Amino acid sequence: MSELKPSEIVKELDKYIIGQNNAKRSVAIALRNRWRRKQVPEDLKDEIAPKNIILIGPTGVGKTEISRRLSKLTDSPFNKVEASKFTEVGYVGRDVESMVRDLVELTVNDLKVREQEAVREKAMMIAEEMVLDLLLPKQASEPPPQQEEGDDLNEAGVMLSLPQAEPTESSLSKTRGKLRKMLKAGKLSDRYVSLDISEKSMPMVEIFSNVGMEEMGINFKDMFSNLMPKNTKRRKVKVSEALEMIAQEEAQNLVDMDKVISMAIEKVEQSGIVFLDEIDKIAGGNGHGPDVSREGVQRDLLPIVEGSNINTKYGPVKSDHILFIASGAFHTIKPSDLIPELQGRFPIRVELDSLGQKEFMRILTEPKNALLLQYQALLKTEGIEVVFEDESVEKISEIAQEVNNLTENIGARRLHTLMECLLEDILFDAPDMKETRVVIDAAYVDNRLKDIKDDEDLSRYIL
Secondary structure, three states, X not given: OOOOOHHHHHXXXXXXXXXXXXXXXXXXXXXXXXXXXXXXXXXXHOOOOOOOEEEEOOOOOOHHHHHHHHHHHHOOOEEEEEHHHEXXXXXXXXXXXXXXXXXXXXXXXHHHHHHHHHOHHHHHHHXXXXXXXXXXXXXXXXXXXXXXXXXXEOOOOOEOOOOXXXXXXHHHHHHHHHHHHHHHOOOOOOOXXXXXXEEOOOOOOOOOOOOOHHHHHHHHHHHHHHHOOOEEEEEEEEHHHHHHHHHHHHHHHHOOHHHHHHHHHHHHHHHOEEEEEOHHHHOOOXXXXXXXXXXXXXXXXXHHHHOOEEEEOOEEEEOOOOEEEEEEOOOOOOHHHOOHHXXXXXXXXXXXXXXXXXXXXXXXXXXXXXXXXXXXXXXXOOOOEEEEOHHHHHHHHHHHHHHHHHOOOOOOHHHHHHHHHHOHHHHHHHHHOOOOEEEEOHHHHHHHHHHHHHOHHHHHHHO
């Protein structure tokens, strides 16, 4: 997927995001440039820096969705952070380096899960053998039968000592083979076995620190997990549960974590994407005293965006080739209000269009995860078929545009609010409804939303 042409990337994004062609083109070019950089000679490869992007537009027009879909499309490590949550280093709050640490942590966990899936078959085979070891002693070591009346006695009336037949290796092997077949066929799933399960008990440690607080917490956690003894508890569980629990533990043991960490760091450094939302909230200060959540954050952000080494618990990570996509509404300020050095690190600026009635109609019906399809699928689980007529879709789009113009413009998110109000009665009564088919027409939409739409004060509270 990383070798997609820019036109193919835009085509894939079109399946989920309506309009915003300029933004799609910009991110497609940035993505293709990554592939191009890998093809250039080694001595020039490290010199080519990513062209970071600022997406400018009101909320709900698709800024975050474009970045998220882009990362899924190319299987790139992705982390979305709110710039307004950060504070300057030295003050209580999150420091900007934590976004790279989080990105590495997410990537390590993702790759670890994939590696566990890759060794799942081998882990299941080991689990089967261990479960058979738990089951076989019950089959092989049954108590000898008691002597009954009429059995042979010697002259003194003492019971003859008859030698007990020891289970031979071949008989044990046959028994094990039979058990294995029964286990694979699921015939033993409801039987119970005794299993030693390790309990992870962690002492509660609260740390007050102003730098890398979450990182310090992680390290303390790892340290205590190695120092504290592992308590085991014997439990009786079903064979099916025992298989799953043992397989999961064995899969973790089979994964080469050094390899996973190495792959994760390389993946983050070469194809990581950090989405910096609400960047306009850290631009421009009031000029009175230090503003630790605005200019201070910009100054701390600058070296990371320019490229530096960030210390993580998995080792140092270079941010030189991580792609940073920033976004903001920029209602009252402009991108030029950012500090000049930071502006230079975001050379591509794209303005996203506000959404109107036509776009709302397309959002409701065209994407793969279209809003109408979601509600139809939800109500289908109750045995109810919901049909939206074309006029009703047009009416919903028209009302969404009007309410956005009259109140706050929250873009496509307005459609979620309208759809909930529109279908509230059906969603509530669905389990008890006798009708299996409901048709939503323009009259129904008008009847449900007219009062809210016409009363501006009411719409501010409800919509």
